[in-house]
Amino acid sequence: MRSVDRLNALLKQVPAVAVYVAGVLPAIWLFWQAITGTLSIEPIKSLEHETGELGLQLLIATLLVTPLRRFTGINLLRLRRALGLLAFFYIALHLLIWLLLDVQDPAMIWADVVKRPYITVGMLGFVLLVPLAITSNNRSIRVLGRRWHALHRLAYVAIPLGGLHFVMQAKGLQIEPLVYLGVIFGLLFVRLSALKRRRLA
Amino acid sequence: MANRWKSDLREDSVTDEAIYLNRRALLGGMAGVGFAGGAAAASEMEPNSWEEITGYNNFYEFGTGKEDPARHAADMTVSPWSVRIDGLVDRPADYAFEDILSKMVVEERIYRLRCVEAWSMVVPWMGSELADLLELAGVQSNARFVAFETLLRPAEMRGVSSPVLEWPYVEGLRLDEAMHPLTIMATGIYGRDIPNQNGAPLRLVVPWKYGFKSIKSIVRITLSESEPPTSWNKANPREYGFYSNVNPEVDHPRWSQAQERRIGGGLFSPKIPTEMFNGYGAEVAGLYEGMDLRRNF
Numbered sequence: 102m103r104s105v106d107r108l109n110a111l112l113k114q115v116p117a118v119a120v121y122v123a124g125v126l127p128a129i130w131l132f133w134q135a136i137t138g139t140l141s142i143e144p145i146k147s148l149e150h151e152t153g154e155l156g157l158q159l160l161i162a163t164l165l166v167t168p169l170r171r172f173t174g175i176n177l178l179r180l181r182r183a184l185g186l187l188a189f190f191y192i193a194l195h196l197l198i199w200l201l202l203d204v205q206d207p208a209m210i211w212a213d214v215v216k217r218p219y220i221t222v223g224m225l226g227f228v229l230l231v232p233l234a235i236t237s238n239n240r241s242i243r244v245l246g247r248r249w250h251a252l253h254r255l256a257y258v259a260i261p262l263g264g265l266h267f268v269m270q271a272k273g274l275q276i277e278p279l280v281y282l283g284v285i286f287g288l289l290f291v292r293l294s295a296l297k298r299r300r301l302a
Numbered sequence: 303m304a305n306r307w308k309s310d311l312r313e314d315s316v317t318d319e320a321i322y323l324n325r326r327a328l329l330g331g332m333a334g335v336g337f338a339g340g341a342a343a344a345s346e347m348e349p350n351s352w353e354e355i356t357g358y359n360n361f362y363e364f365g366t367g368k369e370d371p372a373r374h375a376a377d378m379t380v381s382p383w384s385v386r387i388d389g390l391v392d393r394p395a396d397y398a399f400e401d402i403l404s405k406m407v408v409e410e411r412i413y414r415l416r417c418v419e420a421w422s423m424v425v426p427w428m429g430s431e432l433a434d435l436l437e438l439a440g441v442q443s444n445a446r447f448v449a450f451e452t453l454l455r456p457a458e459m460r461g462v463s464s465p466v467l468e469w470p471y472v473e474g475l476r477l478d479e480a481m482h483p484l485t486i487m488a489t490g491i492y493g494r495d496i497p498n499q500n501g502a503p504l505r506l507v508v509p510w511k512y513g514f515k516s517i518k519s520i521v522r523i524t525l526s527e528s529e530p531p532t533s534w535n536k537a538n539p540r541e542y543g544f545y546s547n548v549n550p551e552v553d554h555p556r557w558s559q560a561q562e563r564r565i566g567g568g569l570f571s572p573k574i575p576t577e578m579f580n581g582y583g584a585e586v587a588g589l590y591e592g593m594d595l596r597r598n599f
């Protein structure tokens with residue numbers, strides 16, 4: 102058996118629930134540290150940043166699943182839903198931390214969403230993820246049929262918006278957010294060129 | 303000179319940090335059981351702890367993370383140190399730090415520090431008035447501005463390999479701002495030598511302006527006739543002006559400046575209103591009489 106097949110056989114043994122459990126652990130750990138005062142000197146900003154970055158990393162992971170299978174044969178398709186829903190979980194947490202702990206004032210929240218482009222962009226990305234999270238179940242796939250696939254291509258809009266949001270909030274010319282955005286655009290290019298090829302074939 | 307101005311934030315036993323820490327621990331515990339925000343709101347006069355002041359810094363020469371300076375600033379050699387004072391002065395020279403210190407009157411100044419990122423602290427600085435240092439060099443009558451420059455030593459500053467800003471970091475003040483008795487050169491915190499991450503061995507503190515104006519680890523001061531370039535203004539003139547006075551009515555393009563969060567309040571720390579000139583309006587508003595502060599942000 103090839104090593105890729107062996108790895109895939111091993112991956113088949115991993116129940117999705119294990120991914121969910123492992124995926125939620127960092128959130129519990131972050132909040133535990135924040136509550137006990139060991140996270141950092143400014144726990145609100147740290148929570149905000151960490152949950153946002155984890156969410157973005159998980160979104161990137163969902164984009165990696167197909168190219169990974171195409172180029173290496175490693176098959177994570179079965180776990181992609183878990184990765185996507187975990188990404189949504191972290192981004193929803195990121196939003197809630199911003200709303201409830203950071204900004205606090207409801208009047209200010211709306212003003213920020215409308216007036217601050219980086220928040221507008223981030224919020225738009227989140228809104229686009231909501232229907233994807235709601236339809237990430239077998240029943241929706243059955244009911245929506247082909248339209249499900251069309252709907253889930255919203256990810257190709259939502260994820261770069263997330264990357265852009267990260268770049269736009271940085272002070273000065275910072276490399277890390279640009280690397281994230283570059284990786285996202287690279288993966289989108291791979292995905293979209295594959296889709297185009299399939300349509301032409 | 304010195305002792306021109308008395309701090310409104312003076313408490314009896316400021317250097318005794320343990321007293322503050324005990325009080326904070328008590329309030330922090332209360333915050334934990336739902337007394338939300340008690341710690342931050344507790345006292346306007348209460349300085350932040352040594353750990354907060356020296357563990358949460360913006361000093362991009364050592365990285366852009368708030369903990370990066372505390373982690374990496376120890377790489378910086380601060381002794382020997384000298385400051386070149388030149389331009390429109392009578393006695394341009396390299397002034398050794400020890401010589402400067404021996405001629406200055408060091409006193410305690412408890413100031414609010416408001417970062418442009420909408421967080422704030424209260425810091426018990428030790429320092430002397432910048433006016434005294436400038437008088438040491440003899441300011442010439444045609445000087446109108448003061449330019450400052452931070453050390454640039456790539457071998458000891460891992461952050462400067464990144465183009466986040468143009469190095470060296472530079473800042474500037476109008477001469478009347480620089481000569482104002484509130485403007486100090488800080489050399490200590492809580493009665494101890496100022497740690498590297500806070501701008502050792504000497505840094506500017508201008509309490510009514512956003513924190514980035516208070517340039518750290520200064521190696522050069524130049525008196526000039528024209529307005530000097532400043533780092534954040536060069537990086538993004540739309541977001542950071544030359545004056546950068548704390549002003550709750552003029553928002554940063556990407557966030558509101560109406561409120562701030564006092565560091566140290568924990569997870570449920572409330573936002574508090576930001577005061578015009580960071581609460582030093584009575585002392586400094588006169589410097590800007592007749593100026594449109596919305597345009598001269």
